[in-house]
Amino acid sequence: MNPYAAECLGTALLILFGNGVVANVLLNKSKGQHGGWIVITFGWGLGVALAVYAVGRVSGAHINPAVTVALASIGAFDWAQVPGYLFSQMCGAMIGSILVYLTYLAHWKETDAPELKLACHCTAPAIRKTVPAFISEFIGTATLVFLVLALGKVADGAISDQSSWTAAVGTWFGPMLVGILVLAIGLSLGGPTGYAINPARDLGPRIAHAILPIAGKGSSDWAYAWIPVVAPLLGGVAGAKLFVLLAL
Structure with missing residues (x-):
């Protein structure tokens, strides 16, 4: 598979699971209604x-423009590929959100609150x-990128030392650790903003919300939309630069 197509697919899956669990918990007459914040954070972690x-x-599964830009900022990713990755991630996020809309098609009219x-x-x-x-999104994304890089170092060590117990980290358990990281961020840092920590995760579905025929949907809240885009991009770069500075 082309890496750009992989980024689109991966981001679509992320949003399908992530926004899917939010819809399951919030929309009226859903089987998971009132499941609460713990259910939402677990859904997002597993989705990642x-x-x-x-x-x-195929693509390294950035599935997040903040990760892509952060890696490029420290020379760990080719800047020439950044525009294609960002475009693919945005497209995937919109596709994922449309799929959530279709999955819960019967529940939008049953839910009165536009928010x-x-x-x-x-x-x-x-x-x-x-x-x-802004500070909340900045800190959350800096933490995400810093620890993703740290987990990557652990995986590198596992690959070079297959006799170590950490070999599992570099093979089948690595992605699950990233999911656990996102779960931890949601549980600990997600309260103030809902922890977008991913510009595509927020902006792509926000565009989908604006164009989809959702009954009684209300405003797409564009006045706030810049924060979950700009803060994660800057926070991601800060997290990557800190990791390099500490030479972990």
Whole structure:
């Protein structure tokens, strides 16, 4: 598979599982309604892990523009491929959100609150203050990228030393560790903004929300939309630069 197609597919799977669990918990008359934040964070963590399993061997499974730009900023990824990766991730995010819409087609009319319908596609702050929301997304994404790089180093060690117990990290368990990382970020840092930590994850589905014929959907909240794009991009670069600075 072409790596750009893989990024599109991987991001679509991420959003299908991630926004799918949000819809399952929030939309009226869903079997999972009122499942709560723990269910949502587990859904996102598993979605990330499964997406990485699906396409990691083809594209590296960035499935996140913040990861792509961060890796390029430290010379770990070719800048020439960045535009194609970002475009593919955005397309995949939109496709994933459309699939969530179709999966829960009968439930949009049954749900009265426009903000719940929007939450099934993109994020919004719990307290609408720009600076705290920006800081939250920045820290969450910096943590994500820093620890993804750290896990990558562990995997490199596992591959070079197949007698070690860490060999599993470099083979079948690596993607699951990334999913656990996203789960941990959601549980610990996700409260203020819903932890987008991924520009494509937020912007692609937000565009889908704007164009899809969702009954009673309300505003797509474009005034907030720049924060889960800009803050993760800057936070990702900061996390990568810190990892290099510490020479771990």
